Amino acid sequence: MHWDFALILIFFATAVPWLGRRRVRRLMDVPQTTRRDRLTLYVSTIVFQWLATGLILWRTGAHGIRTTDLGLTIPNPAIVSIVSLLLAALVLANQIFSLRHMAAHPSESQSIVHHLARKVFPQDSAEKWAFSALVLTVAFCEEVVYRGFAQYIFAEWPVRSVAAGIVGSAALFSLAHLYQGRRGLLSTFVVGLIFSLVRWGTGSLAPPMLAHFVADLTAGFLAPSRLGESGDTRNHC
Numbered sequence: 001m002h003w004d005f006a007l008i009l010i011f012f013a014t015a016v017p018w019l020g021r022r023r024v025r026r027l028m029d030v031p032q033t034t035r036r037d038r039l040t041l042y043v044s045t046i047v048f049q050w051l052a053t054g055l056i057l058w059r060t061g062a063h064g065i066r067t068t069d070l071g072l073t074i075p076n077p078a079i080v081s082i083v084s085l086l087l088a089a090l091v092l093a094n095q096i097f098s099l100r101h102m103a104a105h106p107s108e109s110q111s112i113v114h115h116l117a118r119k120v121f122p123q124d125s126a127e128k129w130a131f132s133a134l135v136l137t138v139a140f141c142e143e144v145v146y147r148g149f150a151q152y153i154f155a156e157w158p159v160r161s162v163a164a165g166i167v168g169s170a171a172l173f174s175l176a177h178l179y180q181g182r183r184g185l186l187s188t189f190v191v192g193l194i195f196s197l198v199r200w201g202t203g204s205l206a207p208p209m210l211a212h213f214v215a216d217l218t219a220g221f222l223a224p225s226r227l228g229e230s231g232d233t234r235n236h237c
Contacts, residue, residue, distance in 0.1 A: 001157040004059050009153065009172070012145065017178040024116060024179040033119040038127055041120060042134045049141035056149045070148035071205035084207040087198060091211040095218040116179075121220045131220050139213035146173040146192065147199040147208050166196040 027033065060070060067073055074080045102114065122131040146169050155165025170192030177188040195208035 001153065002059075002063055005063075005153055008056060008059070009150065012150070012172055013175055017175045020176065020179045027116060027119050030119075035123070035127065038120060038122065039130055042127075042130045046134055046137045049137050053141040053144050056145060060149060065152070068203075069152050070144065071151075071199050071203065072144070072148065073204060074206055075203045080202050080204045080206050083198060083202050084210045087194075087207045087211040088214045091215045092218055095215055096222070099219075099222055117219070117223050121224050123224065128221065132217065135213055135216040135220065138216060139209050142173070142176075143195070143199075143205045143209045143212060146176075147195055148205055151196055151199060162200060166193060166200060169196050 030037075068075075122128040150172050151165045151169035153165075154168030155162055170189050173192035173195075174185050174189035177184050180188070195211065198207045199205055
C-alpha cells in the first residue's frame with residue numbers, strides 16, 4: 001500500500017472519530033445552539049469534506065487509479081437508475097418509520113442522537129438551504145471516501161478480496177459515527193455493508209449517494225416537527 005493511502009486511512013480511522021466525539025461533547029455541553037452555531041457547523045463540515053475528498057482524488061489520480069475503480073462512473077445506466085430509486089425508497093421508508101417510532105415512544109428516543117438533533121437540525125428556511133448544501137456535500141464526499149476510496153483499498157491490499165473491501169469500508173464508516181454510541185455504531189455498520197454491497201454490485205457510487213442524500217435530508221427536515229422539537233429550538237435562534 002502506498003504511504004499516502006495508509007496515512008489517509010489512519011486519519012479516518014483515528015482522527016475523524018476523535019474529532020467527531022469532541023465536537024459532539026461540546027454541543028451537548030451547551031444548553032442550546034443559536035442560528036450562527038448551526039450555520040458555522042454546516043459550513044465548517046462542508047469545507048472539511050471537500051478538502052478531504054479533493055485530497056483523496058488527487059492522490060488516487062497521482063497513483064493511476066481510475067475513476068471507474070472508485071465507482072465514479074455509471075457502467076450500466078438502466079440498472080444503476082433502478083437500483084438507485086429502489087435503495088432511496090427503502091431508505092426513505094426506514095427513516096419515516098424510525099421517526100414515527102421515536103415520536104410514539106419518546107422515552108426510547110432520549111438518546112444522544114435525539115438530543116444532538118435538537119441542536120444541529122435546521123430551524124428556518126435559510127438554515128434549510130445551508131443544510132441541503134451540507135447533505136449534498138456529505139452524500140457525495142463520504143461515499144467517495146468510504147465506498148470509493150476505502151472500499152477499493154481494502155479490496156486490493158494486502159490481498160485482493162471483495163469481502164475485505166465491503167467489510168473494511170463499512171467498519172471505517174461506522175467508526176466515523178462513534179459519537180452516536182453503540183447503537184449508532186451498529187446501525188451505521190449495517191448501512192455501510194448495504195451501501196458497499198450495492199456499490200460493488202452496480203460498480204457505481206450513484207445508488208448509495210442518492211440514498212445517503214435522502215436519508216440525511218429526511219432526518220434533517222422531518223425530525224424537528226415529528227419529534228415536536230422545532231418550537232422549542234426556534235425560540236432560541
